[in-house]
Amino acid sequence: MLIRDVRPWGGQRSDVEVAEGRIAAVRPHDPAAAPAPDTVEGRGRLLFPSFSDVHVHLDSTRVGLPFRPHTGAPGVWAMMLNDRENWRDAEVPLPERVAGTLERMIANGTTRVRTYAQVDVDCKLEKLDAVLAAKERFAGHADVEIMAFPQAGILREPGTVDVLEASLRSGATVVGGIDPCSLDKDPKGHLDVVFGLAEKYGVEVDIHLHEPGHLGVFSTDLVIERVRALDMRGKVTMSHAYELGSISESVSRRLIDTFAELDIAMATVAPSADGQLSLPDLTTAGVRVGLGEDGQRDYWSPYGNCDLLDRTWQLAFTHGFRRDDLIEMALAVATMGGASIMSHGVPRLASIADRPGVAVGDRADLLLVDGETPTSAVMDRGKDRTVLHDGVVVADGLAVVEF
Numbered sequence: 001m002l003i004r005d006v007r008p009w010g011g012q013r014s015d016v017e018v019a020e021g022r023i024a025a026v027r028p029h030d031p032a033a034a035p036a037p038d039t040v041e042g043r044g045r046l047l048f049p050s051f052s053d054v055h056v057h058l059d060s061t062r063v064g065l066p067f068r069p070h071t072g073a074p075g076v077w078a079m080m081l082n083d084r085e086n087w088r089d090a091e092v093p094l095p096e097r098v099a100g101t102l103e104r105m106i107a108n109g110t111t112r113v114r115t116y117a118q119v120d121v122d123c124k125l126e127k128l129d130a131v132l133a134a135k136e137r138f139a140g141h142a143d144v145e146i147m148a149f150p151q152a153g154i155l156r157e158p159g160t161v162d163v164l165e166a167s168l169r170s171g172a173t174v175v176g177g178i179d180p181c182s183l184d185k186d187p188k189g190h191l192d193v194v195f196g197l198a199e200k201y202g203v204e205v206d207i208h209l210h211e212p213g214h215l216g217v218f219s220t221d222l223v224i225e226r227v228r229a230l231d232m233r234g235k236v237t238m239s240h241a242y243e244l245g246s247i248s249e250s251v252s253r254r255l256i257d258t259f260a261e262l263d264i265a266m267a268t269v270a271p272s273a274d275g276q277l278s279l280p281d282l283t284t285a286g287v288r289v290g291l292g293e294d295g296q297r298d299y300w301s302p303y304g305n306c307d308l309l310d311r312t313w314q315l316a317f318t319h320g321f322r323r324d325d326l327i328e329m330a331l332a333v334a335t336m337g338g339a340s341i342m343s344h345g346v347p348r349l350a351s352i353a354d355r356p357g358v359a360v361g362d363r364a365d366l367l368l369v370d371g372e373t374p375t376s377a378v379m380d381r382g383k384d385r386t387v388l389h390d391g392v393v394v395a396d397g398l399a400v401v402e403f
Contacts, residue, residue, distance in 0.1 A: 001017070001018040001019075001038045001039070001040065001391060002015060002016070002017055002018075002035070002036050002038065002039045002040070003015070003016040003017075003018065003039075003040045003042055003047070003366070003368070003388075004029070004035060004039050004040065004041055004042055005029045005031070005041065005042040005043060005044055006042030006044070006045055006046070006047035006368055007042075007044065007045070007046050007047060008026065008047045008048075008358040009046075009047070009048065009328070009355045009358060009374060010046055010371075010373045010374045012028060012029075013028070013029035013044060014026050014027060014028060014029050014047075015027050015028075015029050015030060015033070016047065016358075018364045018388075018391040019391070020391070021363060021364055021390040021391040021392075022361060022362065022363055022364055022391065023358065023359065023360050023361065023362050023363075023364055024360065025360060026358070026359065026360060040368070040386060040388075040393060042368055045368045045369060045370050045371070045384065045386075046368070046369050046370070046371045046373075046374065046377050047358055047366060047367070047368055048331065048335055048357070048358065048366070048367045048369070048374070048377075049335040049336050049339065049356070049357030049358060049362070049365060049366060049367065050109050050110065050111040050112070050335065050365040050366055050367045050387055050388070050389065051108075051109050051110040051111070051112070051308035051309070051312075051334055051335055051338070051367065052110070052111075052112035052113075052290055052291075052308075052334070052335060052336070052337070052338025052339045052341070052342060053105060053110045053112070053113050053114070053115075053291070053292045053293055053308055053338065054112075054113075054114040054237075054267045054290035054291070054292050054338040054341050054342060055114065055116075055239050055267040055268070055269055055290070055291070055292025055293070055294060056105075056113060056114070056115050056116070056292050056293050056294065056295075056296065057115065057116045057118075057149075057294060057295040057296070057298065057300075058098045058101055058102060058113075058115040058116070058117070058131050058134065059094070059098060059115070059116065059117045059118050059127035059128075059130060059131055060083055060087065060118070060127075060295050060298040060299060060300065061097050061098060061100075061101040061295070061296050061297065061298055062090060062097065062296075062297045062298050062299070063097070063100065063101040063104060063296050063297050063304070063305075063306060064097070064100050064101070064104075065090060065091050065092065065097070065297075066091065067297075067302065070301075070302060071086070071299070072299060072300060076178070076179060076182075076183060076210060077152075077183065079299075079300050080151050080152050082299050082300075083118075083151075083298070083299040083300060084122050084123075084152075086299050087123075087299060094126070094127065094130045095129075095130040095133050095134070097130075098130045098131055098133070098134045099133065099134040099137055099138070101296060101306060102134045102135075102137075102138055102142070102144070103138065103400050104306035105142075105293075105306045105307075105308070106138060106141045106142050106387065106389075106394060106395050106400050107306075107385075107387070107395045107398045107399055107400050108306055108307040108308065108309065108385065108387075108395075108398065109307075109308065109309060109367040109369070109385055109387050109395075110142065110306075110308050111141070111142045111143065111365045111387065111388075111389040111394065112142065112143050112338060112339055112342050112365065113142055113143070113144045113145070114144075114145040114146075114147060114174065114206075114267075114290075114292070114338075114341070114342055115131055115144060115145070115146055115147065116147050116149040116151075116176065117130075117131040117132075117146050117147065117148060117149060117167070117172065118149050118150075118151045118152075119148050119149065119150060119160075119163045119164055119166075119167045119172075120150060120151060120152040120157065120160055120163060121152075121157050121158075121159045121160055121163060122152070124163055124166075125163065125166060125167055125170055128146065128148065128167050128170060128171070128172060129170075131144075131146050132146065132170070132171050138400075140389070140392070140394070140403060141389055141394040141395070141400065141401075142389060142394070143342065143389075145173055145174060145342055146171060146172045146173060146174070147172060147173075147174035147175070147176045147206050148164055148167035148168055148172035148174070148175050148176060149176035149178070149206075149208070150164055150176060150177070150178060151178065153178065153179075153183040153184045153190075154177070154184055154189075154190050154193050154194070155184040155186055155189055155190060155193075156183070156184055161193055164193070164197065165197060168197060168201045168203060169201075172203070173203055173204070174203055174204045174205070174206050175194055175197045175198050175201070175203050175204075175205055175206075176194070176205075176206050176207070176208060177190060177191065177194040177205065177206075177207045177208065178207070178208040178209075178210075179208065179209060179210055179211050179219070180207075180219050180222065181211060181215055181218065181219050182210075182211050182215065187218075187219060187222055188222075191222055191223065191226055194207070195226050195230060195232070198232070198235070199230065204235045204236065204237070205232070205235060205236045205237070206236075206237040206239055206267070207219075207223055207236070207237070207238055207239065208239050208240060209238055209239065209240050209241045209242075210240055210242065211243075212242075212243045212246075213243050213246050213247060213275070214247060216241060216242075216243050216244055217244060217247060217251060217255070220238065220241065220244060220255065223236065223238070223264075224258055224262065224264070227262045227264060228262065233262050233263045234263035234344055236262075236264050236265070237264070237265040237266065237267055237288075237341060238259075238264060238265070238266050238267070239266075239267040239268075239292075240267075240268070240269065240271070241266060241277070242271055242273040242275060242276055243273070243274075243275035243276070244275070244276070244277050245275050245276050245277040245278065246274065246275025252277055252278070252281075255277065256277060256278075256281055256282055256285050256287060257285065259282070259285070259287045260285040260286045260287050263288065263344075264287070265287070265288035265289070265290065265340075265341045266282065266287060266288070266289045266290075267289075267290050267291070267292055267338075267341065268289065268290075268291055268292070268315070269291070269292050269293065269294040269311070270291065270311055270314040270315035270317075270318050271318065272318050273318075276319075279315075279319055279329070279330075279333070280326065280329065280352050283329060283332075283333070283337075283349050283351065283352050283354075284351055284352060286348045286349070286350065287348070288337065288340045288341050288348050288349075289333050289337050289349070290333065290334075290337045290338030290339075290340070290341045290342075291308065291311060291312065291315055291330075291333055291334040291337065291338060292311075292338075293306070293308060293311050307381070308334055309334075309369070309377070309378065309381050310381055311334070312330050312331055312333075312334040312378050313378050313379065313381060315330045315333065315334065316330040316378060324373070324374070324375045325352055325353060326352065327374070327375045327378050328355065328374045328375065329349075329352045329353075329354075330378065331374055331377075331378060332349055332354060332355060332356065333349070335357055335367075336349065336356045336357045337349055339357070339365075363390070364388055364390065364391035365388060365389050365390065366387070366388040367385060367386070367387055367388075368384075368385060368386040368387075369382055369384065369385045370382035370383075370384040370385075383397075383398055384397070385397070385398060
């Protein structure tokens, strides 16, 4: 395949040759050359790596359904109960909702997905099964990892541990934890289960952390202790973790350096929240950082539109980025930053100036999008998009290619 007349990361017009799912050559564009039969016309569009959504709740989506009044009350437990009360009564069945949302994500340029699948004594494996079915349906369009997620906690409802373990036997490849102190109120017991299952099944860990300030740092330090003791370097992600940067500069520096040393990743959903660890500092230190859309238009929130380019704008905006290099760094986080969490064969971002993913030898998971520069693409979020996965066009013009 030849991708003709594109600008990798906004650089010079180039022709990109793809073979066996990888970029085989990048040459200056030759306008006089006759197009080959298997040619994707870039028309001068920008070329980026495709997006990696490493924090999305496909199992709770209402994308494509009518808007409804938000009925959730504040707090994780109250919001979880609201979801539990309503998710079965949606206008279309859950498997159809999940597949439709994943399809829209692919059409917009996401080809790597780490999705949560809630497992508890209420839904048991029903949500997991819906996500597994969507993963299978779009196996040729995107890589999908599924995290078994105990949204309701692990210890407060008897039977949860059994369902959580059953989900790992059924196809989940990451085990989740959530707010070890504030939700289960037994951080040792909570983390014993999470890391015990991770060891038993050889899976990674993703800790969903909403806990504020000192409490959040305390829970994080307990996770760090486990990573050291069990030698789980490179196998743990901290998601959300909104306030780890709210204590002091020295605590922030310690956490960033420790995350880099132990290869503990971070996943953000670009919240409007004070006290976050500095994204440039995390990137410069070599911490794997990825972006996700979280819940999308569900019983938790009306936000989310399946477009990670839109969420990249939000990441730049909530961090107050104005310089081009910082806005492009946000794009790097949304693309190859997340890819490095899902596959450790993908290098960590090395600096705020690192623009990986479109060089010879890189996997041909690519996005063509209209725009003058990478920054303008984030600001304008154009819709003239072509998406490749493993060197195959999987979406064009915001429509998924069927095969």
